[in-house]
Structure formats: C-alpha cells, structure tokens
Amino acid sequence: MSADREVLAPQARTFLHCRLKEVHGPRCFYCGRHFRRRPGRRKTLDHYIPHRMWPGWNVDNLVLACEQCNLAKGDALPLPLVWLLLAVYRPENWELTA
Numbered sequence: 293m294s295a296d297r298e299v300l301a302p303q304a305r306t307f308l309h310c311r312l313k314e315v316h317g318p319r320c321f322y323c324g325r326h327f328r329r330r331p332g333r334r335k336t337l338d339h340y341i342p343h344r345m346w347p348g349w350n351v352d353n354l355v356l357a358c359e360q361c362n363l364a365k366g367d368a369l370p371l372p373l374v375w376l377l378l379a380v381y382r383p384e385n386w387e388l389t390a
C-alpha cells in the first residue's frame with residue numbers, strides 16, 4: 293500500500309459523511325457547531341487518530357469536522373486521547389512492566 297493518502301471515491305465520501313452524521317449528528321466533532329445552520333462552513337472528514345498512525349478510511353477512526361478545526365488539529369493526536377494515555381501509562385507503571 294502506498295504511503296500517500298489513498299484517493300477516496302466520491303460515492304465512498306458521501307457514504308462516510310452520511311454514516312458519521314447518523315452517529316454523531318450533523319455537527320463538527322470538535323467544536324460542536326452545526327453544519328446545517330452554517331451553510332458556509334465546510335465539513336471535512338478528519339482522521340481522529342492521525343492518518344500516518346492509522347492509514348485508510350475506517351469509519352471507526354473518522355469524524356466530521358469543520359475545516360477550521362481540522363486544520364487546527366492537523367496531524368496531532370487529539371488532546372483527550374493524550375490525557376487518557378498519560379493517565380493510564382504512568383511512569384510507575386513503566387517500571388512495573390519493564
């Protein structure tokens with residue numbers, strides 16, 4: 293598989309948008325803004341866990357995000373996930389499992 297981001301067919305993109313709208317509602321996953329109430333706000337598919345760590349278009353790793361939130365997040369891990377990892381993987385646990 294190529295390291296480049298695979299091109300998503302328009303039908304697949306439409307399917308993912310519909311599926312994510314069913315799961316999370318027609319709003320940005322990060323800021324909660326409603327897409328329908330803001331026609332000018334572009335909705336994008338965002339990889340919750342960055343694409344370089346979880347390549348592909350698995351619906352479990354996708355959320356709808358407004359363009360601003362998607363650009364702001366970039367390729368970083370989502371902060372709630374970072375907090376969770378820090379809470380679970382404490383330095384004292386590293387010594388126990390080493």
Ligand SMILES: [Zn+2]
Nearest residue numbers: 320323358361
């Ligand atoms: Zn947003």
